[in-house]
Amino acid sequence: MNDIPLIVHLIYRLDFGGLETLMVERINRMPAGAYRHAIVCLTDYNPAFARKITRADVEVHALHKQPGQSPGTHAALWRLLRRLRPAVLHSYNLSAVEYGPAALLAGVPVRVNGAHGRDHGDPHGTNRKHNALRRLMVPFYDCCYANSAAMETWNRDVIRVPAHKSRMLANGIDAERFQPRVPGAAALPEGCPFGPGDFVIGTVGRVQAVKDHATLVDAFALLRTRRPDVALRLAIVGDGPLLDSLRSKVASLGLENVAWLPGARTDVAQILHSLHVFAMPSIAEGTPGSALEAMASGLPVVGTRVGGIPEVVDEGVTGTLVPASDPVALAAALETYVLAPELAARHGAAGRERVLRKYSMAAMVAAYHGMYDSLCERKIKTRGAVTSCAE
The missing domain is CATH 3.40.50.2000 (Glycogen Phosphorylase B;)
Known part of the structure:
Protein backbone atom coordinates (compact mmCIF):
# COMPACT_ATOMS: atom_id res chain seq x y z
CA MET A 1 0.00 0.00 0.00
CA ILE A 173 0.29 32.97 -11.32
CA ASP A 174 3.02 31.36 -13.39
CA ALA A 175 5.03 34.48 -14.21
CA GLU A 176 7.38 32.40 -16.35
CA ARG A 177 4.57 31.41 -18.68
CA PHE A 178 2.74 34.75 -18.56
CA GLN A 179 5.20 37.46 -19.54
CA PRO A 180 5.00 40.73 -21.48
CA ARG A 181 5.30 40.36 -25.23
CA VAL A 182 8.82 40.83 -26.53
CA PRO A 183 8.86 43.85 -28.87
CA GLY A 184 8.94 42.72 -32.48
CA ALA A 185 7.67 39.20 -31.70
CA ALA A 186 4.60 37.87 -33.50
CA ALA A 187 1.61 38.88 -31.39
CA LEU A 188 -1.43 37.41 -33.14
CA PRO A 189 -2.49 33.90 -32.11
CA GLU A 190 -3.78 31.35 -34.60
CA GLY A 191 -7.24 32.19 -35.89
CA CYS A 192 -7.24 35.74 -34.53
CA PRO A 193 -8.85 38.02 -37.17
CA PHE A 194 -7.27 41.25 -35.98
CA GLY A 195 -4.42 43.18 -37.53
CA PRO A 196 -1.27 44.77 -36.07
CA GLY A 197 -2.79 48.25 -36.21
CA ASP A 198 -5.89 47.37 -34.18
CA PHE A 199 -6.43 48.37 -30.55
CA VAL A 200 -7.69 45.19 -28.84
CA ILE A 201 -9.69 45.13 -25.64
CA GLY A 202 -10.05 41.62 -24.28
CA THR A 203 -11.01 39.30 -21.49
CA VAL A 204 -10.54 35.61 -20.69
CA GLY A 205 -12.94 33.60 -18.58
CA ARG A 206 -15.89 31.27 -18.47
CA VAL A 207 -18.87 32.78 -20.27
CA GLN A 208 -21.49 32.73 -17.54
CA ALA A 209 -23.76 35.24 -15.84
CA VAL A 210 -21.43 36.17 -12.97
CA LYS A 211 -18.76 37.33 -15.44
CA ASP A 212 -21.23 39.79 -17.04
CA HIS A 213 -19.68 39.81 -20.52
CA ALA A 214 -22.85 41.48 -21.80
CA THR A 215 -21.87 44.71 -20.04
CA LEU A 216 -18.45 44.55 -21.71
CA VAL A 217 -20.09 44.19 -25.13
CA ASP A 218 -22.34 47.18 -24.40
CA ALA A 219 -19.35 49.23 -23.21
CA PHE A 220 -17.39 48.29 -26.33
CA ALA A 221 -20.29 49.37 -28.56
CA LEU A 222 -20.45 52.72 -26.72
CA LEU A 223 -16.71 53.19 -27.04
CA ARG A 224 -16.84 52.60 -30.78
CA THR A 225 -19.39 55.38 -31.19
CA ARG A 226 -17.19 57.72 -29.15
CA ARG A 227 -13.92 56.82 -30.89
CA PRO A 228 -14.73 56.11 -34.55
CA ASP A 229 -11.18 57.23 -35.37
CA VAL A 230 -9.63 54.20 -33.63
CA ALA A 231 -9.61 50.63 -34.97
CA LEU A 232 -11.15 49.15 -31.82
CA ARG A 233 -11.48 45.40 -31.51
CA LEU A 234 -12.92 43.09 -28.82
CA ALA A 235 -11.77 39.60 -27.82
CA ILE A 236 -13.82 37.47 -25.39
CA VAL A 237 -12.05 34.15 -24.89
CA GLY A 238 -13.70 31.26 -23.06
CA ASP A 239 -16.54 28.77 -23.23
CA GLY A 240 -19.66 28.56 -21.13
CA PRO A 241 -23.44 28.35 -21.05
CA LEU A 242 -23.95 31.92 -22.31
CA LEU A 243 -21.52 31.83 -25.24
CA ASP A 244 -24.21 31.38 -27.90
CA SER A 245 -26.40 34.16 -26.49
CA LEU A 246 -23.36 36.45 -26.23
CA ARG A 247 -22.50 35.80 -29.86
CA SER A 248 -26.11 36.64 -30.74
CA LYS A 249 -25.83 39.90 -28.82
CA VAL A 250 -22.64 40.77 -30.70
CA ALA A 251 -24.43 40.09 -33.99
CA SER A 252 -27.47 42.14 -33.01
CA LEU A 253 -25.22 45.15 -32.39
CA GLY A 254 -23.49 44.70 -35.74
CA LEU A 255 -20.13 43.90 -34.14
CA GLU A 256 -19.40 40.55 -35.85
CA ASN A 257 -16.47 41.97 -37.85
CA VAL A 258 -14.79 43.64 -34.89
CA ALA A 259 -15.37 41.07 -32.13
CA TRP A 260 -13.76 37.64 -31.72
CA LEU A 261 -15.38 34.99 -29.50
CA PRO A 262 -13.41 31.79 -30.22
CA GLY A 263 -14.56 29.77 -27.20
CA ALA A 264 -12.08 27.87 -25.04
CA ARG A 265 -8.41 28.13 -26.01
CA THR A 266 -5.21 26.56 -24.76
CA ASP A 267 -2.95 29.42 -25.96
CA VAL A 268 -4.09 32.06 -23.47
CA ALA A 269 -0.56 33.39 -22.87
CA GLN A 270 -0.18 34.20 -26.57
CA ILE A 271 -3.70 35.62 -26.77
CA LEU A 272 -2.86 38.05 -23.97
CA HIS A 273 0.06 39.28 -26.10
CA SER A 274 -2.48 40.41 -28.71
CA LEU A 275 -4.38 42.61 -26.22
CA HIS A 276 -3.78 46.23 -25.24
CA VAL A 277 -6.16 46.36 -22.25
CA PHE A 278 -7.70 43.60 -20.16
CA ALA A 279 -11.30 44.03 -18.99
CA MET A 280 -12.96 42.23 -16.07
CA PRO A 281 -16.67 43.17 -15.87
CA SER A 282 -17.65 40.57 -13.24
CA ILE A 283 -20.47 41.17 -10.78
CA ALA A 284 -18.72 38.94 -8.19
CA GLU A 285 -15.21 37.48 -7.92
CA GLY A 286 -12.77 35.81 -5.59
CA THR A 287 -9.11 36.41 -6.41
CA PRO A 288 -9.34 36.81 -10.21
CA GLY A 289 -6.71 34.54 -11.74
CA SER A 290 -7.32 35.80 -15.26
CA ALA A 291 -6.66 39.39 -14.16
CA LEU A 292 -3.41 38.24 -12.53
CA GLU A 293 -2.39 36.51 -15.76
CA ALA A 294 -3.07 39.73 -17.65
CA MET A 295 -1.04 41.75 -15.14
CA ALA A 296 1.84 39.27 -15.38
CA SER A 297 1.65 39.79 -19.15
CA GLY A 298 2.13 43.54 -18.71
CA LEU A 299 -1.47 44.63 -19.37
CA PRO A 300 -3.45 47.30 -17.52
CA VAL A 301 -6.68 45.96 -16.05
CA VAL A 302 -10.06 47.66 -16.00
CA GLY A 303 -12.14 45.75 -13.46
CA THR A 304 -15.27 46.12 -11.40
CA ARG A 305 -15.15 47.14 -7.76
CA VAL A 306 -16.44 43.78 -6.45
CA GLY A 307 -15.13 40.88 -4.37
CA GLY A 308 -11.39 40.28 -4.62
CA ILE A 309 -10.79 42.46 -7.70
CA PRO A 310 -9.86 45.61 -5.67
CA GLU A 311 -7.37 43.47 -3.72
CA VAL A 312 -5.59 42.61 -6.96
CA VAL A 313 -5.98 45.77 -9.06
CA ASP A 314 -4.29 48.75 -7.40
CA GLU A 315 -6.44 51.59 -8.70
CA GLY A 316 -4.46 54.27 -10.50
CA VAL A 317 -1.31 52.15 -10.30
CA THR A 318 -1.99 48.86 -12.13
CA GLY A 319 -5.42 49.62 -13.57
CA THR A 320 -8.81 51.21 -13.06
CA LEU A 321 -11.87 50.15 -11.06
CA VAL A 322 -15.48 50.88 -12.07
CA PRO A 323 -18.92 50.00 -10.67
CA ALA A 324 -20.37 46.66 -11.73
CA SER A 325 -23.01 46.52 -14.49
CA ASP A 326 -22.21 50.06 -15.64
CA PRO A 327 -21.30 50.06 -19.36
CA VAL A 328 -20.89 53.85 -19.46
CA ALA A 329 -18.28 53.83 -16.68
CA LEU A 330 -16.55 50.82 -18.20
CA ALA A 331 -16.40 52.49 -21.63
CA ALA A 332 -14.94 55.66 -20.10
CA ALA A 333 -12.22 53.73 -18.24
CA LEU A 334 -11.28 51.79 -21.36
CA GLU A 335 -11.16 55.02 -23.37
CA THR A 336 -8.54 56.40 -20.98
CA TYR A 337 -6.10 53.71 -22.09
CA VAL A 338 -7.06 54.08 -25.75
CA LEU A 339 -6.08 57.76 -25.56
CA ALA A 340 -2.99 57.30 -23.36
CA PRO A 341 -0.85 54.32 -24.44
CA GLU A 342 1.98 55.52 -22.20
CA LEU A 343 -0.36 55.21 -19.20
CA ALA A 344 -1.33 51.71 -20.31
CA ALA A 345 2.36 50.76 -20.51
CA ARG A 346 3.08 52.21 -17.08
CA HIS A 347 0.13 50.48 -15.41
CA GLY A 348 0.96 47.21 -17.19
CA ALA A 349 4.56 47.27 -15.94
CA ALA A 350 3.39 48.04 -12.40
CA GLY A 351 0.93 45.15 -12.63
CA ARG A 352 3.65 42.67 -13.45
CA GLU A 353 5.75 43.89 -10.54
CA ARG A 354 2.76 43.47 -8.23
CA VAL A 355 2.24 39.88 -9.40
CA LEU A 356 5.91 39.03 -8.87
CA ARG A 357 5.80 40.55 -5.40
CA LYS A 358 2.48 39.21 -4.08
CA TYR A 359 1.03 36.49 -6.29
CA SER A 360 3.75 34.06 -7.28
Missing part, protein backbone atom coordinates in the same frame (compact mmCIF):
# COMPACT_ATOMS: atom_id res chain seq x y z
CA ASN A 2 1.38 3.47 -0.95
CA ASP A 3 2.34 5.31 2.24
CA ILE A 4 2.28 8.78 0.64
CA PRO A 5 -0.95 10.47 1.79
CA LEU A 6 -3.64 10.92 -0.85
CA ILE A 7 -5.61 14.13 -1.39
CA VAL A 8 -8.95 13.80 -3.19
CA HIS A 9 -10.03 17.01 -4.92
CA LEU A 10 -13.82 17.09 -5.24
CA ILE A 11 -15.07 19.43 -7.96
CA TYR A 12 -18.32 19.86 -9.87
CA ARG A 13 -16.77 19.43 -13.32
CA LEU A 14 -13.19 19.41 -14.57
CA ASP A 15 -13.16 21.77 -17.54
CA PHE A 16 -11.57 24.97 -18.80
CA GLY A 17 -11.85 27.59 -16.06
CA GLY A 18 -9.79 29.62 -13.60
CA LEU A 19 -10.46 27.51 -10.51
CA GLU A 20 -9.76 24.30 -12.41
CA THR A 21 -6.57 25.64 -13.98
CA LEU A 22 -5.07 26.69 -10.67
CA MET A 23 -6.08 23.40 -9.02
CA VAL A 24 -4.24 21.48 -11.73
CA GLU A 25 -1.23 23.80 -11.44
CA ARG A 26 -1.00 23.07 -7.71
CA ILE A 27 -1.28 19.34 -8.28
CA ASN A 28 1.43 19.43 -10.95
CA ARG A 29 3.80 21.53 -8.87
CA MET A 30 3.41 20.05 -5.40
CA PRO A 31 6.34 17.77 -4.48
CA ALA A 32 5.50 14.21 -5.57
CA GLY A 33 6.90 12.76 -2.35
CA ALA A 34 4.63 14.87 -0.15
CA TYR A 35 1.14 13.93 -1.38
CA ARG A 36 -0.58 11.91 -4.07
CA HIS A 37 -3.64 13.39 -5.75
CA ALA A 38 -6.91 12.23 -7.30
CA ILE A 39 -9.68 14.35 -8.83
CA VAL A 40 -13.31 13.38 -8.39
CA CYS A 41 -15.81 15.17 -10.64
CA LEU A 42 -19.38 15.21 -9.42
CA THR A 43 -20.59 15.33 -13.01
CA ASP A 44 -17.93 14.71 -15.67
CA TYR A 45 -14.70 16.08 -17.14
CA ASN A 46 -13.32 17.42 -20.40
CA PRO A 47 -10.58 15.04 -21.62
CA ALA A 48 -8.79 17.90 -23.41
CA PHE A 49 -8.52 19.85 -20.18
CA ALA A 50 -7.59 16.76 -18.16
CA ARG A 51 -4.50 16.44 -20.34
CA LYS A 52 -3.13 19.51 -18.55
CA ILE A 53 -2.39 17.19 -15.61
CA THR A 54 1.28 16.30 -16.09
CA ARG A 55 1.67 13.90 -13.15
CA ALA A 56 1.18 10.33 -14.31
CA ASP A 57 -0.12 9.12 -10.92
CA VAL A 58 -3.24 11.34 -10.83
CA GLU A 59 -6.52 9.50 -11.37
CA VAL A 60 -9.65 11.33 -12.54
CA HIS A 61 -13.05 9.90 -11.57
CA ALA A 62 -16.52 11.01 -12.72
CA LEU A 63 -19.65 10.34 -10.65
CA HIS A 64 -22.09 11.48 -13.40
CA LYS A 65 -24.34 13.34 -10.96
CA GLN A 66 -27.76 14.22 -12.35
CA PRO A 67 -29.42 17.61 -11.72
CA GLY A 68 -31.18 17.96 -8.39
CA GLN A 69 -30.56 16.37 -5.01
CA SER A 70 -29.16 13.06 -6.35
CA PRO A 71 -28.70 11.17 -3.04
CA GLY A 72 -27.10 8.36 -5.01
CA THR A 73 -24.11 10.62 -5.63
CA HIS A 74 -23.43 10.78 -1.88
CA ALA A 75 -23.42 6.99 -1.73
CA ALA A 76 -21.21 6.72 -4.83
CA LEU A 77 -18.71 9.16 -3.34
CA TRP A 78 -18.73 7.29 -0.02
CA ARG A 79 -17.91 4.01 -1.81
CA LEU A 80 -15.14 5.64 -3.83
CA LEU A 81 -13.60 7.26 -0.77
CA ARG A 82 -13.70 3.95 1.09
CA ARG A 83 -11.74 2.43 -1.78
CA LEU A 84 -9.25 5.28 -2.22
CA ARG A 85 -8.68 5.85 1.52
CA PRO A 86 -7.50 9.47 1.22
CA ALA A 87 -5.96 11.46 4.05
CA VAL A 88 -7.67 14.65 2.81
CA LEU A 89 -10.91 15.50 1.02
CA HIS A 90 -10.61 18.94 -0.56
CA SER A 91 -13.98 20.11 -1.90
CA TYR A 92 -14.42 23.27 -3.93
CA ASN A 93 -17.20 25.85 -3.66
CA LEU A 94 -20.89 25.48 -2.89
CA SER A 95 -21.45 22.76 -5.50
CA ALA A 96 -19.31 20.31 -3.52
CA VAL A 97 -19.66 21.53 0.06
CA GLU A 98 -22.54 19.16 0.93
CA TYR A 99 -20.31 16.08 0.64
CA GLY A 100 -18.44 16.69 3.88
CA PRO A 101 -20.68 14.21 5.79
CA ALA A 102 -20.03 11.47 3.19
CA ALA A 103 -16.29 12.00 3.67
CA LEU A 104 -16.66 11.86 7.44
CA LEU A 105 -18.65 8.61 7.22
CA ALA A 106 -16.03 7.20 4.84
CA GLY A 107 -13.37 7.81 7.46
CA VAL A 108 -11.49 10.63 5.73
CA PRO A 109 -9.57 12.28 8.58
CA VAL A 110 -9.04 15.75 7.10
CA ARG A 111 -11.77 17.65 5.25
CA VAL A 112 -11.30 21.05 3.59
CA ASN A 113 -13.69 23.28 1.65
CA GLY A 114 -12.50 26.19 -0.46
CA ALA A 115 -14.55 29.27 -1.36
CA HIS A 116 -13.20 30.35 -4.74
CA GLY A 117 -16.28 32.34 -5.68
CA ARG A 118 -20.02 32.17 -5.24
CA ASP A 119 -22.65 30.38 -7.28
CA HIS A 120 -23.41 32.21 -10.55
CA GLY A 121 -27.07 32.42 -9.54
CA ASP A 122 -26.19 34.10 -6.23
CA PRO A 123 -23.18 36.34 -6.96
CA HIS A 124 -23.52 38.41 -3.78
CA GLY A 125 -24.07 35.51 -1.40
CA THR A 126 -27.55 36.48 -0.23
CA ASN A 127 -29.38 33.22 -0.97
CA ARG A 128 -30.65 32.06 2.43
CA LYS A 129 -30.96 28.41 1.41
CA HIS A 130 -27.40 28.29 0.08
CA ASN A 131 -26.01 30.05 3.14
CA ALA A 132 -27.92 27.74 5.47
CA LEU A 133 -26.35 24.76 3.70
CA ARG A 134 -22.89 26.31 4.04
CA ARG A 135 -23.42 26.90 7.77
CA LEU A 136 -24.76 23.39 8.23
CA MET A 137 -21.61 21.95 6.65
CA VAL A 138 -19.04 23.95 8.66
CA PRO A 139 -18.83 21.35 11.50
CA PHE A 140 -17.91 18.65 8.97
CA TYR A 141 -14.82 20.53 7.79
CA ASP A 142 -11.50 21.19 9.49
CA CYS A 143 -10.85 24.24 7.36
CA CYS A 144 -13.09 26.52 5.30
CA TYR A 145 -10.69 28.82 3.46
CA ALA A 146 -11.29 31.62 0.97
CA ASN A 147 -9.16 32.86 -1.91
CA SER A 148 -9.66 36.57 -1.19
CA ALA A 149 -9.83 38.71 1.92
CA ALA A 150 -13.34 39.84 0.99
CA MET A 151 -14.52 36.24 0.71
CA GLU A 152 -12.83 35.30 3.99
CA THR A 153 -14.61 38.16 5.77
CA TRP A 154 -17.91 37.00 4.27
CA ASN A 155 -17.16 33.44 5.40
CA ARG A 156 -16.55 34.63 8.95
CA ASP A 157 -19.43 37.15 9.18
CA VAL A 158 -22.18 35.46 7.16
CA ILE A 159 -21.36 31.72 7.20
CA ARG A 160 -19.96 31.95 10.75
CA VAL A 161 -16.79 30.04 10.06
CA PRO A 162 -14.87 30.11 13.37
CA ALA A 163 -11.43 31.72 13.41
CA HIS A 164 -9.58 28.43 13.93
CA LYS A 165 -11.10 27.01 10.74
CA SER A 166 -10.65 30.13 8.60
CA ARG A 167 -7.79 30.91 6.21
CA MET A 168 -7.09 33.13 3.22
CA LEU A 169 -5.16 31.45 0.40
CA ALA A 170 -4.52 33.81 -2.50
CA ASN A 171 -4.23 32.61 -6.07
CA GLY A 172 -0.85 32.50 -7.74
CA MET A 361 2.92 30.45 -8.14
CA ALA A 362 5.53 29.21 -5.67
CA ALA A 363 3.89 31.13 -2.81
CA MET A 364 0.45 29.71 -3.66
CA VAL A 365 1.70 26.11 -3.82
CA ALA A 366 3.60 26.55 -0.54
CA ALA A 367 0.49 27.96 1.18
CA TYR A 368 -1.69 25.00 0.16
CA HIS A 369 1.08 22.55 1.03
CA GLY A 370 1.37 24.17 4.45
CA MET A 371 -2.39 23.92 5.01
CA TYR A 372 -2.42 20.20 4.21
CA ASP A 373 0.63 19.59 6.43
CA SER A 374 -0.75 21.44 9.45
CA LEU A 375 -4.18 19.81 9.24
CA CYS A 376 -2.75 16.33 8.78
CA GLU A 377 -0.34 16.80 11.67
CA ARG A 378 -3.22 17.88 13.89
CA LYS A 379 -5.76 15.24 12.82
CA ILE A 380 -3.60 12.19 12.15
CA LYS A 381 -1.77 10.90 15.21
CA THR A 382 0.16 8.23 13.32
CA ARG A 383 -0.15 7.00 9.75
CA GLY A 384 -3.44 5.14 9.66
CA ALA A 385 -4.59 6.25 13.11
CA VAL A 386 -7.01 9.13 13.12
CA THR A 387 -8.35 11.50 15.69
CA SER A 388 -12.04 11.95 16.20
CA CYS A 389 -14.28 13.57 13.61
CA ALA A 390 -15.79 16.97 13.11
CA GLU A 391 -15.12 19.59 15.71
